[in-house]
Amino acid sequence: FAALYFIVRRGQADITVRTEALSALRRRLERFVSTSAVGAVHAARGGPVASRRVEATLLYADVRGFTSFAEAEDPERVIAFLNALLAIEIEAVGGCGGDVDKMIGDALLARFAGDGRQKRALEAAARILEGVRRAALPRGIGVGVYDGTVIVGALGPEERQDFTVIGDAVN
Numbered sequence: 001f002a003a004l005y006f007i008v009r010r011g012q013a014d015i016t017v018r019t020e021a022l023s024a025l026r027r028r029l030e031r032f033v034s035t036s037a038v039g040a041v042h043a044a045r046g047g048p049v050a051s052r053r054v055e056a057t058l059l060y061a062d063v064r065g066f067t068s069f070a071e072a073e074d075p076e077r078v079i080a081f082l083n084a085l086l087a088i089e090i091e092a093v094g095g096c097g098g099d100v101d102k103m104i105g106d107a108l109l110a111r112f113a114g115d116g117r118q119k120r121a122l123e124a125a126a127r128i129l130e131g132v133r134r135a136a137l138p139r140g141i142g143v144g145v146y147d148g149t150v151i152v153g154a155l156g157p158e159e160r161q162d163f164t165v166i167g168d169a170v171n
Contacts, residue, residue: 035099036099036101036111036152036163048154049153049154049161049163050153051151051152051153051154052151052152052153053149053150053151053152054113054149054150054151054152055113055117055147055148055149055150056111056112056113056117056147056148056149056150056152056165056169057111057112057113057117057118057120057121057145057146057147058109058110058111058112058121058145058146058147058148058150058165058169058170059093059098059108059109059110059111059112059121059124059125059143059144059145060107060108060109060110060143060144060145060146061089061107061108061110061125061128061141061142061143061144062106062107062108062141062142063085063106063107063139063140063141064139064140064141064142065139066105066106066139069081069138069139070106081137081138081139082105082106084135084137085106085132085135085137085141086103086108088128088131088132088135089108089110089128089131090108091127091131092124092125092127092128092131093108093110093124093128095124095127096112096120096121096123096124096127097112097114097120098110098111098112098120098121098124099111099112099113101164101165102162102164109165109170110124111150111152111165112124117147118145118147121145121147122145125143125145128141128143129141129143146169147169148167148168148169149167149168149169150165150166150167150169150170151165151166151167152164152165
């Protein structure tokens with residue numbers, strides 16, 4: 001029994017280590033996708049991620065004169081600027097109950113759903129603009145907010161998909 005106890009104990013320790021490693025990997029990977037994408041994948045339970053039509057308020061933000069700034073600055077300074085800006089934007093969106101759909105270079109697309117979505121998106125826009133003003137960043141930004149019907153779901157072939165919003169309201 002003693003030998004069996006030690007074998008089982010060692011096996012359980014190995015399972016615990018592997019489970020913790022998988023959980024850590026999942027947490028790291030989830031930092032690269034939106035909260036909505038993570039939820040959709042979990043809800044699909046191994047099957048395809050379903051697309052659905054929803055009413056949403058979208059917030060867009062992008063840097064004014066970014067191309068000339070990026071051409072004139074060292075890449076490290078550009079990245080530092082973008083990281084500072086995105087920190088402001090992501091905090092504002094999350095603080096107002098929105099979900100960052102994607103970051104595309106100097107641009108950000110966020111989605112607000114549910115009750116009070118328009119008001120929450122406008123509050124996030126105001127927080128972003130105020131945060132950028134307070135931070136005295138080297139470039140300003142433009143922010144747009146639009147409400148409408150979108151399709152939320154997976155886009156792309158089975159081998160490489162993106163969870164995103166599509167529709168006239170996004171354009």
